[in-house]
Amino acid sequence: MAVLPVDVTAVATTGQVGRKKRGDGKAATGFLTPSMLGLLAFTAFPIAASLIIGFYNWPVIGSRTFTGLKNYETLLTSKEFHTAILNTLVFVLLYLPLNIVISLGLAVWIGSKSIKAPGLYRTIFFIPAVTPVVANAAIFSLILAPNGLIDSLMQTWFGVQAPNFLGSTTWAMPSVVMLSIWQGFGYNMLVFSAALDAVPASLTEAAAIDGAGTVARFFRIILPLITPSIFFAVVLTLISSFQVFTQAYVLTGGGPETPPPRWWCICTSRASSSTSWAWPRPSRGCYSSSSW
């Protein structure tokens, strides 16, 4: 809400004040206009609108009525919303630590002196981060499906059938987490690689001379030095993991064999098929936008 008015005054006043004081105001207005108009129209306005719409019963066709906090009440008492919140939290709790540990571990491993051609490995581990999520999820449905690669290998080697990963409520979450980590840790690995490269070799060498082993050098010297990067990566990964949608949607809801499970999240797949929306607040993650 606060975004809109402040933005507007800032644009309006830069011209006047800038002219009086520091000559660049006029030019700044010109240079900022394209970006500012776009941001106002396509970011600030929808954010404000989402807040306002949340207080209305707002059908796509027909008249809207002010309902106050009723949408919030409906949402907060809705069982599906609780499930969605819980699932998102479980996802974040599983995904975040695994992502950080794996990306940091691999960054350290690839960065160690003994590894030749580190750029090659970094590129390999980064590739799924740029391929379409839908394509990644399609591959994982093929691998995880009954008689897919994993099930088929288990039958051949152990004579046991693998669980129906995508069709069971127990295994769907680990499957989504696995896919998310596979495609997601590349960014953090590169961030950590850059941070590790910046650690002065003289420090670790001095510690080695003083008798610090590999483990001690890592936890006492390297880790404290790259703490800012870890903090940065944790925050960004936390934000993005609350927004998980596509992997879950395609892997468990869009597959041919599995019926779309309602338990994951209550998301409108096709906005046009819903009759009304009410958006509670600009919170994160999967939350309801379904019609009531």
Added chain:
Amino acid sequence: MTSDAPSVTGVTPSVSAPTLPSARPRPVLSSRVGPVISQILLSLVALLFLVPIIWMVLSALKPSAEAFTVPPTLFGSAILFRNFAEAWNYLPFGRFILNTIWVAGVGTLITLVASVTAGYAFARLNFKFQGGLFILYLSTLIVPQEVIVIPMFLVMQQLGWVNSYKALILPWAFTAFGTFLLRQSFITIPKELEEAAKIDGCGHLRILRNVIIPVATPAIAVLAVFTFITYWNSFLWPLIIVNDTIKMTVPLGLQLFLGQQAQRWELLMAAATISMVPTVILVLALQKYLIKGIALSGLGGR
């Protein structure tokens, strides 16, 4: 070293005798063997990591109905490259690719123009509320796309833009991320370069075009690639705003495949392979810049 201990206290001297000479050069040996083992292990991990992608390509080449076999086979009874052609034709996949190239290309262009100009204003100009305005820009980065998707849909509906390329392109062309990335890059350019141009009588536009942009080309290239990849992979918004098959982008096409092609997994995998080619080529070609860009900003398309 630990394995040498028994040889000293060993019961059988005949066994310890041959191990003794090898005990001395051992540190040298292990410092040579260790790295090799580490390299081999890492390569195995990388291979394991690539199994899904390898499996995708292998499955794409199999005859129909051989995607699920017990035991699994690397190759089917025949290797069919025509699966790719069939996938291309089964749905208008060529059309999806053209659509996506158009949307991603134009979107990237608009993003670059808006980000370069705004980045210049924040980095090289002085105006009132500069700091506050920049923080407002940054604060929009924490708002997830899901929050604005439904109001955005209503806006598009009011404008009559549903099912249009405009609706696929414009809403995401003005992100604060581009402005942020380029501002960080522009701010490092020495003032002297700019002042020399100013003395020569250049205005802001010419300074931007002749001084700033040439110097900051790597950063602009990084932004261009990330923007293109983000548009290329975008799923949630196209899913909501487009339901006309002829306007669909590649991820939507794949989703359509997933729904319709329950029995034709080899075609789906062929389509998935095709959908990955452009972004993978971009990353391989520009990996040096991209890695530097991510290291600087910590985010790209995520």
